[in-house]
Amino acid sequence: MIQLYIPLNFLGVLYREIKQSLTDLDKMFGLLGREREVAEAPGAPALRVQGGRVEFDAVDFAYDPARPVLHGVSFTIEPGQRVAVVGPSGSGKSTLARLLFRFYDVKAGAVRIDGQDIRHVTQHSLRQALGIVPQDAVLFNDTLGYNIGYAKEGATPAEIEAAAQAAQLDGFIRSTPQGYGTRVGERGLKLSGGEKQRVAIARTLLKNPPILIFDEATSALDSHNERAIQAQLDAVGQNKTVLVIAHRLSTVVDADQILVLEAGRIVERGRHAELLARGGAYARMWNLQANSQAPDA
Ligand code: ATP
Numbered sequence: 606m607i608q609l610y611i612p613l614n615f616l617g618v619l620y621r622e623i624k625q626s627l628t629d630l631d632k633m634f635g636l637l638g639r640e641r642e643v644a645e646a647p648g649a650p651a652l653r654v655q656g657g658r659v660e661f662d663a664v665d666f667a668y669d670p671a672r673p674v675l676h677g678v679s680f681t682i683e684p685g686q687r688v689a690v691v692g693p694s695g696s697g698k699s700t701l702a703r704l705l706f707r708f709y710d711v712k713a714g715a716v717r718i719d720g721q722d723i724r725h726v727t728q729h730s731l732r733q734a735l736g737i738v739p740q741d742a743v744l745f746n747d748t749l750g751y752n753i754g755y756a757k758e759g760a761t762p763a764e765i766e767a768a769a770q771a772a773q774l775d776g777f778i779r780s781t782p783q784g785y786g787t788r789v790g791e792r793g794l795k796l797s798g799g800e801k802q803r804v805a806i807a808r809t810l811l812k813n814p815p816i817l818i819f820d821e822a823t824s825a826l827d828s829h830n831e832r833a834i835q836a837q838l839d840a841v842g843q844n845k846t847v848l849v850i851a852h853r854l855s856t857v858v859d860a861d862q863i864l865v866l867e868a869g870r871i872v873e874r875g876r877h878a879e880l881l882a883r884g885g886a887y888a889r890m891w892n893l894q895a896n897s898q899a900p901d902a
Contacts, residue, residue, distance in 0.1 A: 642709050643728070651730035655719045656684030657815035657846040659705065663714035666697075666704060666869075674700055675869040677714070680862070682846050684815075689849040689857035691890065692866035698850045701866075702818050705848065707731055718816070736814035738838065740821070742805035746792055749778050749804075750785035756808035764811060772807035772837060774800065799830040806837050816846045821856060854894050863887065 659682040666675040675697050682688045690698045703709060704716055707723050716723050723731055744752055753768055754760040765785065769775040777800060781787040787794055796804065809817065819838055835856060851857045858877045865873040865880070865887050873880055873887050880887035 643707055643724075645728055646725055649725060649727050652718060652721055652723070652726040652734055654734050654815050657734070658682065658684050658717075658719050659816060659846055659848065660717040660720075661701070661704075661714070662717065664704065664711045664716065665713040666700060666709065666711050668709070673869065675704075678866075678869070678871055679714075680864055680871065680874070682848060682862075684846055685844050686861040687842060687847040687849060687859070688862045688864060689851045689860035690864045690866055691851045691854060691857060691887070692864075696866040697869045698866055699820070702737070702820065702848065702850060705816075705818065706735060706737075734814055735816050735818065736809045736812050737818045737820060738802070738805045738809055738841070741798075742801045742808070744790050744796065744801065744804065746788065746790035748783075748786050748788055749781065749794075752789060752804055753807045753811060756812040760811055765807075768807040768811040771810050771840075772803045773833070774803040774807055777803075799827075799834065802834050803837070806834070806841055809841055814845075817842055817848070819847065819849045821850060821852045854891055865890075 661678050661680050664675055664678045665673065666678075667673045678697075678701070680688065690701060692698055704711060705723075707716075707728060710724060718731070718734065745755070750762065750765055753774075754765045757764070762785070766775060769778055769785075778784055778787070781794060789796060819842070849857065849860065857863050860877070862874060863877060863880060864871050865885075867886060873883065873885050875883070881891060882888075
């Protein structure tokens, strides 16, 4: 019995850890059920985060060798800065986030955090340093409290409530039949898109990593909800290194740097006003989107 119990218990812990760090990522990256593609270097040290400087250095990448996706992509996000990536569908925006999480290894060049090549540190320490607010948060068939608290091992109820409050979710939770003990998911309460995003924000607040990725929702929230969520994301990103995968240009106006990606190449970079004045790819995208904006947006 003992022999059976220990491995099972160990597997349980392992499963929980994997589930914790990967659920939202796997959903975002469409990796569920797929084998991981990268190997951990034996004896790799943990990542030492100082300020959280992110650097892509001449990165080439392809999922399939016959079809290159990124070509010589170089950019730096200084600690505390916000960099937004814009570009047409399929240009490689989400791929940058996948490479930062090291779901795949680059084909050439390097991705570094505070000067350390992410291939040379443990994957656990890398993922501890990174947080993502995905487009569509995954909810477990469990309680609201669990759904927030799983982001941090050993989180206390007080910490979970504080995170929910900061994500402006606490009032909603208290209005449900069993509060933090209310079950959600397939067999429980269904949450709206905005509520799910707030769960994702609460998780991120609880985990409190130095580097954040916001994968902006393409799906429509009503404009009131969208502004509220945007304001919360701005607050969560204060003093952190932030990479925004932007689908709407209206949210990149304040970014410290905007990268315009086209077919896997950075074709323009700069701040909003500079890029508009240049009258190039970004200005064209901006004008296109401004013209197609719904009247109430
Ligand atoms: P969107 O704005 O539509 O989300 P994106 O700019 O984020 O697009 P990516 O998801 O990074 O684009 O995809 C870049 C290219 O890589 C696309 O041509 C896509 O078809 C391809 N691609 C993405 N994921 C995979 C994969 N797992 N295997 C093979 N090709 C992939």
